[in-house]
Amino acid sequence: MLLAVETSCDDSAAAFLDADGRVLAQEVFTQPPQMGGVVPEIASRLHMEVLPGMVSRVLVSAGASLEDVRYFAATAGPGLVGSLLVGLSFAKALAMALNRPFLGINHLAGHIHIHYSGAGEVRFPAVALLVSGGHTALFHMTGWSNCTLLGCTRDDAAGEAFDKTAKMMDLGYPGGKALDLLARTGNPGAVDLPSPLGATHSPEFSFSGLKTAVRLAWESGLYSPEDMAASFRARVCGILTKKLFFQARRFRAVSVLAAGGVTANSLLRESLAAGAARLGVDLLLPPMEHTTDNAVMVGRAALAELDHDPGACSPLSCNAFARWSGEELSRLCC
Ligand code: KG4
Ligand code: ZN
Secondary structure (H helix, E strand, O other): OEEEEEOOOOEEEEEEEOOOOOEEEEEEEEOOOEOOEOOHHHHHHHHHHHHHHHHHHHHHHOOOOHHHOOEEEEEEEOOOHHHHHHHHHHHHHHHHHHOOOEEEEEHHHHHHHHHOOOOOOOOOOEEEEEEOOOOEEEEEEEEOOEEEEEEEEOOOOHHHHHHHHHHHOOOOOOOHHHHHHHHOOOOOOOOOOOOOOOOOOOOOEOOHHHHHHHHHHHHOOOOOHHHHHHHHHHHHHHHHHHHHHHHHHHOOOOEEEEEOHHHHOHHHHHHHHHHHHHHOOEEEOOOHHHOOOOOHHHHHHHHHHHHHOOOOOOOOOOOOOOOOOOOEOOOEOO
């Protein structure tokens, strides 16, 4: 009943969900890396080529047609504006042609709403960690419609630090997964790495100094790739975990939510599970396929908004935006 589209970076995604947020069909196309990264214009053009066929396939595999779609949703930002405009314009055009409501969704709220399956399923208060290629942030949530930023990264995102470290070690792009695999056979205590902004009580992060320290250690030639990867991974996961659980204790959270591409990291998943068990709180981790960008999360954020306000909709003038700043994270952008 709801068709969602996500094109904020280099993944094109579409999902068709029922009113309870169950996935009737979905698809994600991960674009091949260009020159070791993302080239915005190439990414936008690829979204343009891929999206129409993808949406048709999603509807066919759900046994539905466009007329069955009650609501259309798309990510409006933050992200690469050229990429966002493709999915946004596509979903708005369909909504306009079929005279259905359109919802422009915040990508960060989308990541967190991968855990939404109806208003009563997650217990609050909660603390959420969003950790992806573009973002690293902590939020305090007293309900699905009350999500307040506690702190975020002052420079690189954790996923970006994984990708830059992996690139330096010739592990390809995006290299977070390859680095995670390599780290499994390394010694996490081999390289002594700093913890910038590492004070447990600070909800802010900084990863660019860590990245520089890793480069210097790597260039010294003293360490094996496995030890380098294991030490870097342990440092990043340690910082994320201790800051998250400090805030969970501070707000007497009964749930901890984690979302974003870096939650695919095997050590982070283990550390979060151990931390949640120690504190006696519920832990919500996305299934592996929904850690990185997908349209299911966008669709669930739109459904949460509709559950909150059945008349919710964005104007068709809703525009793309590159950056989000503010304290209160809303699902609806316009
Ligand atoms: O959520 P996402 O698709 O991007 C943004 O919205 O920004 O996350 C992609 C990021 C990349 O930086 C990628 O290297 C990282 O998630 N990632 C990982 C792992 N799998 C993906 N990082 C660490 N360990 C992994 N296993
Ligand atoms: Zn994302």
